[in-house]
Amino acid sequence: MIRLGKIALLLLLSVTTAAGFLWLPPAAGFRNEALARIVVFHVPCSIVASLATAVGAWHAVRYLWKRDLLDDIKSSASFAQALMFWALTTVTGAVFAKSQWGTAWSWDVKQTSILMLLLIYCAYFALRTAIDDSRKRAAVSAVFTLFALLAVPYLTLILPNNSPSLHPKNTVFSTEYRIVLWADAVGVCLVYLWAFRLHVALDEIALRLGRRSRRALPPATVQRVLRASPD
Amino acid sequence: MPFFGPDLNPGTLMTQLLPLMLVPLLIWLAVWGYLWSLDFKVKRLQQDLARTEGREDDEE
Numbered sequence: 001m002i003r004l005g006k007i008a009l010l011l012l013l014s015v016t017t018a019a020g021f022l023w024l025p026p027a028a029g030f031r032n033e034a035l036a037r038i039v040v041f042h043v044p045c046s047i048v049a050s051l052a053t054a055v056g057a058w059h060a061v062r063y064l065w066k067r068d069l070l071d072d073i074k075s076s077a078s079f080a081q082a083l084m085f086w087a088l089t090t091v092t093g094a095v096f097a098k099s100q101w102g103t104a105w106s107w108d109v110k111q112t113s114i115l116m117l118l119l120i121y122c123a124y125f126a127l128r129t130a131i132d133d134s135r136k137r138a139a140v141s142a143v144f145t146l147f148a149l150l151a152v153p154y155l156t157l158i159l160p161n162n163s164p165s166l167h168p169k170n171t172v173f174s175t176e177y178r179i180v181l182w183a184d185a186v187g188v189c190l191v192y193l194w195a196f197r198l199h200v201a202l203d204e205i206a207l208r209l210g211r212r213s214r215r216a217l218p219p220a221t222v223q224r225v226l227r228a229s230p231d
Numbered sequence: 232m233p234f235f236g237p238d239l240n241p242g243t244l245m246t247q248l249l250p251l252m253l254v255p256l257l258i259w260l261a262v263w264g265y266l267w268s269l270d271f272k273v274k275r276l277q278q279d280l281a282r283t284e285g286r287e288d289d290e291e
Binding site for chain 1: 248249251252255256259260262263266267269270273276277280284
């Protein structure tokens with residue numbers, strides 16, 4: 001059943017991609033109407049990146065509350081996905097900018113704020129790699145997340161919506177655009193959930209292996225060595 | 232509404248949109264294939280680890 005769901009996900013992604021290119025009419029009101037179709041890939045990436053950020057923040061708060069290392073694993077896994085989807089949002093946004101404004105990067109307020117957001121994520125992962133002790137790393141990362149969290153709504157919502165920007169505001173999409181955009185958002189969200197689950201499972205295995213290797217010698221091995229020794 | 236959009240002539244479609252469409256399509260296919268194969272590997276690792284831990288518990 002789960003396997004069928006995964007095959008259905010591939011179909012959904014393929015159909016929404018094909019629909020984005022072949023079924024959607026050119027977007028009226030844009031300079032390059034044909035390439036403006038990229039919004040149906042750009043917007044879902046930013047929606048899923050925001051969702052992944054929220055999930056990561058929730059698990060960071062949960063770690064500070066429950067002190068369960070699994071929450072730290074879930075938090076960092078979700079932030080890794082969020083970084084990837086924010087990077088995809090930036091790349092698809094740059095393609096859109098090139099087609100609409102003639103240049104891929106124009107230091108627009110939205111582009112600059114997303115760059116700052118990406119730097120905050122990079123700082124988070126740099127911080128994590130600098131601390132060896134897993135408990136200390138989890139606590140410091142969770143506290144960093146709480147502070148970084150204050151910047152996220154400011155950089156993604158407040159600043160871009162209250163500053164002059166090239167980025168289109170209050171765009172009204174036609175029904176076809178809304179269908180493809182939300183179907184693609186569902187597909188990208190399922191990809192995030194699948195990758196997140198696998199990332200957490202792999203980190204959990206690494207945690208269990210780390211715990212096992214930290215035991216100097218398992219008691220059973222000690223007993224076996226003692227039984228085998230002649231004295 | 233026609234399937235291929237209202238004002239796209241077949242020439243534009245074949246020379247520009249179809250090759251462009253293949254890029255995200257192939258990326259999705261690669262991502263999906265990677266996750267699919269990783270799923271099997273993770274399941275096998277989890278089973279191996281559970282078996283090893285079970286064996287160690289029995290020995291203890």
